[in-house]
Amino acid sequence: xxxxxxRNDRRNHxxxxxxRLMAEEGIEDYALAKRKAARQTGAADTRExxxxxxxxxALRAHQQIYHGEEHRERLRELRRRALRAMRELAEFNPHLxxxxxxxxAGRYAGIxxxxxxxxxxxxxxxxxxxxxxxxxxxxxxxxxxxxLTAPVFTIDDGGTAVELTVLSMRxxxxxxxxxxxxxxxxxxxxxxxxxxxxET
Numbered sequence: 519x520x521x522x523x524x525r526n527d528r529r530n531h532x533x534x535x536x537x538r539l540m541a542e543e544g545i546e547d548y549a550l551a552k553r554k555a556a557r558q559t560g561a562a563d564t565r566e567x568x569x570x571x572x573x574x575x576a577l578r579a580h581q582q583i584y585h586g587e588e589h590r591e592r593l594r595e596l597r598r599r600a601l602r603a604m605r606e607l608a609e610f611n612p613h614l615x616x617x618x619x620x621x622x623a624g625r626y627a628g629i630x631x632x633x634x635x636x637x638x639x640x641x642x643x644x645x646x647x648x649x650x651x652x653x654x655x656x657x658x659x660x661x662x663x664x665x666l667t668a669p670v671f672t673i674d675d676g677g678t679a680v681e682l683t684v685l686s687m688r689x690x691x692x693x694x695x696x697x698x699x700x701x702x703x704x705x706x707x708x709x710x711x712x713x714x715x716x717e718t
Contacts, residue, residue: 628679
């Protein structure tokens with residue numbers, strides 16, 4: 519029993535450290551935050567690593583304790599910006615994902631939006647036609663056993679990065695994950711984000 523209790527204490531400590539890294543340093547990758555936190559504690563046993571849900575809970579607690587109203591106002595502003603981008607890109611069936619959707623966005627969080635279209639070039643042409651500067655990269659996602667490489671266009675909205683991940687309409691019917699063993703990515707349509715903002 520004491521060994522199990524010690525392991526839980528280490529998991530909780532790693533979850534707290536990972537949450538602090540995400541909140542204070544702008545890390546949005548759970549795996550990276552876990553690895554950095556585990557190194558800080560000297561934990562070598564991967565069974566001691568917390569789940570993403572445990573880190574989310576620690577992150578919510580951290581935001582509430584240390585940032586309170588500042589966090590709530592920042593979240594409202596990020597959701598307003600996300601909603602504005604989604605309305606602008608409505609023809610591409612936008613869905614909000616990530617920490618702005620979940621409500622645990624850290625101080626340096628960006629906005630993550632998935633766009634669904636069968637003409638991925640149309641998104642890039644949309645940005646070019648409107649003289650919107652962007653940076654193009656790619657992201658690897660998983661749909662069932664399939665590995666997807668999706669184009670990502672990152673634009674700047676007054677110092678906030680807005681990442682647009684472009685996926686096909688077929689992928690809208692599937693459930694995407696960031697890793698093979700990871701949980702499904704939650705996403706919200708424009709109307710759901712309007713409702714979230716109204717409730718915030």
